[in-house]
Amino acid sequence: MVSVMLPLTLKDVSVRRRGKRLLGPVNLTLNPEGLTMIVGPNGSGKTTLLRVMHGVERLSEGSATWAVPEEEARHRQSYVFQTPIMLRRTVADNLRYPLQLTAKPRAEIEELVHHWLKRIGLDARMGLQATRLSGGEKQKLALARALIRKPDVLFLDEPCANLDGASTRDIETILRGALLEKTRIIMTTHDLGQARRLAGDALFMLHGVVHERGPASDFFSAPQTAELQAFFRGDIIA
Numbered sequence: 122m123v124s125v126m127l128p129l130t131l132k133d134v135s136v137r138r139r140g141k142r143l144l145g146p147v148n149l150t151l152n153p154e155g156l157t158m159i160v161g162p163n164g165s166g167k168t169t170l171l172r173v174m175h176g177v178e179r180l181s182e183g184s185a186t187w188a189v190p191e192e193e194a195r196h197r198q199s200y201v202f203q204t205p206i207m208l209r210r211t212v213a214d215n216l217r218y219p220l221q222l223t224a225k226p227r228a229e230i231e232e233l234v235h236h237w238l239k240r241i242g243l244d245a246r247m248g249l250q251a252t253r254l255s256g257g258e259k260q261k262l263a264l265a266r267a268l269i270r271k272p273d274v275l276f277l278d279e280p281c282a283n284l285d286g287a288s289t290r291d292i293e294t295i296l297r298g299a300l301l302e303k304t305r306i307i308m309t310t311h312d313l314g315q316a317r318r319l320a321g322d323a324l325f326m327l328h329g330v331v332h333e334r335g336p337a338s339d340f341f342s343a344p345q346t347a348e349l350q351a352f353f354r355g356d357i358i359a
């Protein structure tokens with residue numbers, strides 16, 4: 122079932138810090154389904170935009186509203202940071218933790234934990250301290266921990282930065298699975314191959330604003346602005 126918490130509407134949003142505008146004005150509506158990919162150069166405002174959508178960035182102007190009350194929306198979304206934060210507990214406990222905050226019966230929790238341990242290939246290491254995992258393993262665990270509660274909306278900030286090809290493929294497979302289960306995904310990436318593989322629609326951030334937006338089919342094959350064309354060529358954009 123498509124989530125009732127969307128659309129998300131950003132109206133005249135801007136974020137200023139110390140007199141500098143980091144983001145905005147942004148006006149944007151996120152539709153209920155699919156995967157929205159946010160691309161753009163370093164410092165263009167991608168992470169700030171994600172944080173605004175997730176409700177953890179203080180707005181200087183404007184509003185970000187879900188189709189459900191804010192409190193409910195907060196419970197139905199997860200955010201995975203670029204550098205995953207592990208609890209100082211075992212791998213399995215990291216997965217159990219978000220479920221223990223729910224009212225699920227213990228047997229169901231264990232079943233879910235084992236399902237996800239297998240799915241991310243860490244079942245043999247379930248008893249290891251999560252802080253000792255490799256960077257790629259931590260990223261997979263962080264993604265599993267975000268998905269185990271079946272959020273309606275998942276935010277990912279460069280989930281495959283520093284990952285090798287095999288780990289990137291694993292994460293993309295997990296994301297495709299989540300999409301099939303109707304999780305709404307909004308993510309950033311610097312990997313344009315990944316952007317093409319996964320995006321349903323895409324946003325190009327430049328200097329804190331959405332410079333171009335469109336369905337993936339148009340966005341990647343027929344970019345309209347000179348800046349997005351230059352970005353795809355790998356040129357430096359002024």
Ligand SMILES: Nc1ncnc2c1ncn2[C@@H]1O[C@H](COP(=O)(O)OP(=O)(O)OP(=O)(O)O)[C@@H](O)[C@H]1O
Pocket residue numbers: 138139143161162163164165166167168169170326
């Ligand atoms: N709290 C803050 N105070 C001042 N400047 C900030 C703050 N947070 C972010 N910035 C600045 O805002 C701009 C946008 O940052 P943001 O992290 O959103 O960029 P990004 O597109 O995610 O970049 P990257 O590709 O490097 O991750 C940057 O110039 C950054 O230095």
Ligand SMILES: [Mg+2]
Pocket residue numbers: 167168169278
């Ligand atoms: Mg960023």
